[in-house]
Amino acid sequence: MKKFVTNGEGSALLKTPEKVYDIVKATVQATSLPVTVKIRIGWDSASVNACEVALAAEEAGCAALTVHGRTREQLYRPGVDYETIARVKDVLKIPVIANGDITSAEVACRVKKETACDGLMIARGAEGNPMLFREILAAFNGVDYQKPSSVELLSMAREHVQLLCMDKGEEIGVREARKHLAWYVKGIRGAAAFRNTVNNTWSLAKLLTLIDELEAEQLILNEE
Ligand SMILES: Cc1cc2nc3c(=O)[nH]c(=O)nc-3n(C[C@H](O)[C@H](O)[C@H](O)COP(=O)(O)O)c2cc1C
Known part of the structure; x- marks a missing residue:
């Protein structure tokens, strides 16, 4: 730098x-x-x-x-x-x-x-x-690897965000979580709208709700 x-x-x-x-x-x-x-x-x-x-x-x-x-x-x-x-x-x-x-x-x-x-x-x-x-x-190791589904990715994102907030406190944790969430949802349907809402969110509880909602959407899409 x-x-x-x-x-x-x-x-x-x-x-x-x-x-x-x-x-x-x-x-x-x-x-x-x-x-x-x-x-x-x-x-x-x-x-x-x-x-x-x-x-x-x-x-x-x-x-x-x-x-x-x-x-x-x-x-x-x-x-x-x-x-x-x-x-x-x-x-x-x-x-x-x-x-x-x-x-x-x-x-x-x-x-x-x-x-x-x-x-x-x-x-x-x-x-x-x-x-x-x-x-x-x-x-x-020459073993098969199954890429995670969007639902599994979101589950990991949820845990990541929770750990970030535990580690850094809610204010900094939520701010830092935004970029990580944007990376996690890259390529997932509904990602753009999700990112926009996340960028205007300041609480961990709201972030977790948004992740839950996107996860529910993925489950529906998977069933279609
Ligand atoms: C967010 C971030 C922070 C980094 N911090 C450091 C650092 O403190 N010291 C360092 O030598 N390199 C740092 N790097 C550079 C990486 O260690 C690495 O050399 C570089 O990103 C290339 O690897 P990549 O293509 O896997 O990203 C950082 C990279 C990123 C993305």
Whole structure:
């Protein structure tokens, strides 16, 4: 993010691998806990240096390293470079975790195979789809996976919203729940109207009622 990189922090550190080394070393020396690091592949396409930075982190005592296969300049634009992640995996001894655009079991299997990584990190793919982890695990284990129905999705959304409010209090919980609910209902019939109402709702009780109503509609649609 701009506020970090203008201070020389975050992805800006990719420009100074020796500083990455110093920071990781100091952190490792200050704790008995394992220290992990997450990097992008470089500042821009002309300066992809993930291997160099990753080696500096490993040398400094990093326990595992995640690589988001994009440059800083790329932000979130399409085109994750899994090849560079594979190169990082090749040169490091510590576990390497691949990250970027893993949104389905199919992609997860491909990335695992192409990079030989030790783990996957998933961010946006799990938004509104926390079952993605279960789906990927099933694919890795070669077992069948039944995608959740809209009713099951809404049931999960209900639990998610309740936990959010328990964790953060009703005011913040409801505000944060809106975006999650919008993700959960993507592609479900009646989603647009649901989203509009949710965005004008300030109480957990009302949110739960709206989820119940949409769920009832889905049950009727399923019967038709
Ligand atoms: C809501 C949100 C918050 C994030 N916060 C952080 C963060 O604090 N530190 C970080 O290194 N990356 C953060 N990221 C970036 C992700 O860890 C990840 O590298 C990026 O989203 C690409 O993975 P994806 O395609 O699975 O989303 C965040 C991403 C999202 C969507």
